Amino acid sequence: MKKPLLPIFFAAIFAAVISVATTAHAQIRMNIVGPNSQLSSIAVSGLKSLSGDDNHQVSGAFVAIVNRDLELSGYFRLISPHAYIEDPQQSGYELGQFNFADWRSINADFLVKGAVTITGQSVQVTAMLYDVAQQRRMMGKNFTGSTADVPRMARRFADAILEATTGQRGPFDSELAFVSTGGGRFKEIYTQTIDGEDLFRRTDNPTINLFPSFDKSARYLLYLSYKSMEPALYLADLKQKVESKITSRHGMVIGGEISPDGQQIAAAVEHGGATNLYLLTRDGSELRALTHTSGINVSPAFSPDGSTLAFTSDRSGSPQIYLMPLAGGEARRITYKGNYNTTPAWSPKGDRIAYQSRTGGRFDIFVIPQAGGDPTEVTDGNGSNESPSWSPDGRYLAFSSTRGGRARIYLLMVQTGKIISALTEGKGNDTCPAWSWWLGD
Amino acid sequence: MTLVQRGRGGWVTRTALQMGALIVLGVIFAAGCSSKAKEVPGANGANLGETNSNGSSTSLQDLKNGTMGGTGGPLSDIHFGYNTYNIEPQDGSVLKANASWLEGHPNTHVQVEGHCDERGSEEYNMALGAKRAQSAKDYLVTLGIPSERISTISYGKELPLCQDHDDSCWAQNRRDHFVVQQ
Numbered sequence: 001m002k003k004p005l006l007p008i009f010f011a012a013i014f015a016a017v018i019s020v021a022t023t024a025h026a027q028i029r030m031n032i033v034g035p036n037s038q039l040s041s042i043a044v045s046g047l048k049s050l051s052g053d054d055n056h057q058v059s060g061a062f063v064a065i066v067n068r069d070l071e072l073s074g075y076f077r078l079i080s081p082h083a084y085i086e087d088p089q090q091s092g093y094e095l096g097q098f099n100f101a102d103w104r105s106i107n108a109d110f111l112v113k114g115a116v117t118i119t120g121q122s123v124q125v126t127a128m129l130y131d132v133a134q135q136r137r138m139m140g141k142n143f144t145g146s147t148a149d150v151p152r153m154a155r156r157f158a159d160a161i162l163e164a165t166t167g168q169r170g171p172f173d174s175e176l177a178f179v180s181t182g183g184g185r186f187k188e189i190y191t192q193t194i195d196g197e198d199l200f201r202r203t204d205n206p207t208i209n210l211f212p213s214f215d216k217s218a219r220y221l222l223y224l225s226y227k228s229m230e231p232a233l234y235l236a237d238l239k240q241k242v243e244s245k246i247t248s249r250h251g252m253v254i255g256g257e258i259s260p261d262g263q264q265i266a267a268a269v270e271h272g273g274a275t276n277l278y279l280l281t282r283d284g285s286e287l288r289a290l291t292h293t294s295g296i297n298v299s300p301a302f303s304p305d306g307s308t309l310a311f312t313s314d315r316s317g318s319p320q321i322y323l324m325p326l327a328g329g330e331a332r333r334i335t336y337k338g339n340y341n342t343t344p345a346w347s348p349k350g351d352r353i354a355y356q357s358r359t360g361g362r363f364d365i366f367v368i369p370q371a372g373g374d375p376t377e378v379t380d381g382n383g384s385n386e387s388p389s390w391s392p393d394g395r396y397l398a399f400s401s402t403r404g405g406r407a408r409i410y411l412l413m414v415q416t417g418k419i420i421s422a423l424t425e426g427k428g429n430d431t432c433p434a435w436s437w438w439l440g441d
Numbered sequence: 442m443t444l445v446q447r448g449r450g451g452w453v454t455r456t457a458l459q460m461g462a463l464i465v466l467g468v469i470f471a472a473g474c475s476s477k478a479k480e481v482p483g484a485n486g487a488n489l490g491e492t493n494s495n496g497s498s499t500s501l502q503d504l505k506n507g508t509m510g511g512t513g514g515p516l517s518d519i520h521f522g523y524n525t526y527n528i529e530p531q532d533g534s535v536l537k538a539n540a541s542w543l544e545g546h547p548n549t550h551v552q553v554e555g556h557c558d559e560r561g562s563e564e565y566n567m568a569l570g571a572k573r574a575q576s577a578k579d580y581l582v583t584l585g586i587p588s589e590r591i592s593t594i595s596y597g598k599e600l601p602l603c604q605d606h607d608d609s610c611w612a613q614n615r616r617d618h619f620v621v622q623q
Contacts, residue, residue, distance in 0.1 A: 185504060185507070186504070187599065206504075206505055207501060207504070207505070208501070208504075208596070208599045208600075210563055210564075210599075211563070211564065226501060226596075229499070229501055230594060231567070231594075231595075252571070252594070252595075254564070254567040254568060254571065254595060254597075255564040255567060268564065268567075268568065270567075270568060270571040270595065272575060273526075273571055273572045273574070273575025273576070273579075273593075275567075275568035275571060296565065296568040296569065296572070297568075298562075298564045298565055298567065298568050299562065299564045299565065312562070312564070312565055319561075319565055340524070340561065342561070342562040342564075342565045343562045343564070343565075356562060358560075358561075361560060363562075384560075386562065387562070387563075431563070432563065
C-alpha cells in the first residue's frame with residue numbers, strides 16, 4: 001500500500017484517475033515515436049472551460065507543464081500556440097467535435113485537447129491525445145482534485161502521452177533531490193519536480209549537507225550532514241517533518257544510501273583511516289559489516305530489487321566499481337577501463353550501472369552492463385560530469401555538470417546521449433542529484 | 442500561475458537512541474508560485490561558529506563565520522599529492538614542529554582535518570580526507586604524542602582554501618589542517 005505523499009495537499013487527490021475509453025491498439029504503441037527518428041510534432045491545445053475556468057488559469061497551468069515535460073522528454077517538437085488555427089473555447093474536445101484539418105495544416109503529428117470543470121474547490125480535467133494523421137483518439141484521462149493538484153495532473157498526463165506514443169510511461173511525476181549552495185556558502189538539500197516547480201529547501205543548517213537519496217515511496221530522504229559539526233546520516237520523513245540521526249559505534253559515518261524498500265541503509269563508516277560499508281536497519285541498528293579492507297569502500301548503491309550492492313573500492317589500487325550480493329558472497333569488480341571510476345547508480349531494471357569515470361582532469365558518465373563488459377560513454381566531454389541518477393523509467397539520467405561554469409543538474413537521454421536541458425536554476429553550485437521513483441496515488 | 446500552494450518545514454532530530462523523544466518543529470506553509478525556494482527567516486551562518494582561545498578554528502567554524510580559511514592557530518598544515526595520503530618527505534619537519542608544540546602544551550587536544558582538492562567524487566574524497574588525517578595522526582603518535590590527544594575528521598573536498606580551478610589551488614587544498622582544542 002502506498003504511503004501518502006510529501007506535499008500534504010497532494011495526499012487527498014487523484015481519487016479518480018480514470019482512463020476514458022482508451023483504445024489501446026498494440027500496433028499504435030510500438031515505436032510511433034523513437035529517439036533516433038525525427039522528432040514528432042505535437043500541439044497542446046488549451047483546455048475548454050466547461051465551467052469555472054473563465055480566466056483560463058487551470059488551462060494555462062496544465063498546458064505549460066505538459067509542454068515543458070514533453071520538451072524534456074526529448075521525443076517531441078512543440079508547435080507554438082501562435083500557429084493554432086482553432087479556438088479551444090469555440091470547439092469541442094471529443095472526437096467529431098473538432099476538425100483534424102485545422103491541425104494537419106500546421107503539421108501536427110499529435111494533438112492534445114481537453115476540458116476543465118471547476119465546481120467549488122473541485123477541479124476536473126479531461127484530456128485526450130489524438131493521432132492527427134489517423135484521425136483517432138489514442139488515449140484519454142480524467143483527473144479530479146483541487147487547483148493545487150493541476151500541475152501533477154499535467155505531469156501524469158505527460159507521462160501517459162509518452163506511454164501511448166513510445167510504449168513506456170514517462171518519468172515526470174517524480175521528484176529530484178540535490179545539493180545546492182543556493183548562491184551562499186553552505187550546502188543544503190533541495191527538492192523540486194523534474195520540470196522545475198515546487199522548489200523546497202529541505203535542510204536548514206548552515207554547514208554541509210550531502211548525498212540525498214530517496215526510498216521508493218519518496219516519503220523518506222536519507223542524507224549526510226555536518227550539522228552537529230561531525231558527519232552523520234539523517235533519515236528524514238518528508239511527510240511528518242521529523243528525522244532520526246544515524247551514527248555508528250564503529251566510527252564516523254561519511255555516506256550512505258537508503259534501500260528501495262526503505263527498510264535498510266548501507267553506510268560508509270570510517271575508522272582509523274579505513275572506510276568500510278555496513279548494512280544498518282532504518283533506525284540505525286547495525287546488521288553486519290559488508291566490507292573488511294584497510295582502504296576505501298564508499299558510495300553504496302542498492303540494486304532495484306535490494307539484493308545487490310554496487311560500491312566504489314580502491315582495493316585494486318585505484319577507485320573501481322564492485323558489485324556484492326547482500327545475501328553473502330564475494331564482491332565482483334565490473335569496471336576495468338579508466339583508473340578512477342566511482343559513484344555507481346543502478347538502472348531501474350537492474351541491468352545496467354551508470355558511474356563517473358575520470359577522463360583527463362574531468363569526469364564523464366559511463367553506463368556498463370551489470371554483468372560487466374564494455375562501458376558506453378553517455379556524456380560528451382563538456383565540463384566535468386558527475387553523480388548520475390536514473391529516471392524511474394530508465395530512459396534518462398540526471399547528473400551534475402560544470403559545462404555552463406557553475407555546477408548544475410542536467411538531463412540526458414541514455415540511448416542517444418543527448419543532453420536535453422538543465423533541470424536546476426543554477427543559483428549556486430548544484431550537485432548530487434537523486435531522482436525519485438514515481439510518486440504514488 | 443497562482444495555483445500551487447507550497448510549504449516547507451524544518452525537521453526534528455532524534456538519535457537512534459532517543460527514538461521516543463520527538464519534538465515537532467513548526468511547519469511553515471507559504472502560498473505563492475515563484476521559482477525561488479522558501480528560505481527560513483533568520484537562518485544564516487553568522488555568529489554560529491566559534492574560534493578557540495589560541496586562535497585555532499576548525500574549517501567548519503570558519504565556514505560558518507564566513508572567514509573561509511582554517512589556517513589560524515599554532516600548528517602548520519601539511520600537503521599531499523593527487524589522490525594520495527602518504528606524508529611527503531618535506532612535511533616530516535612540519536609534523537616534528539607540530540609534535541614539539543604539542544609536547545610543550547600537554548593539556549591540549551588536536552583535531553586533524555583531512556581535505557582534498559575538487560577533483561573526484563564527493564564521497565570518495567570524504568574517505569580520502571580521512572586517510573590523510575589518519576596519516577598525520579599516525580605520524581604524530583610515532584613522534585610520541587598520545588593517540589588520545591589526537592582526533593581526526595574528514596571534510597573531503599567540501600572546504601577548499603583556494604577557490605580557483607588550477608594546479609596551484611588544488612595543491613593548496615590537498616591538506617591536513619591541525620586545530621588545537623583546549
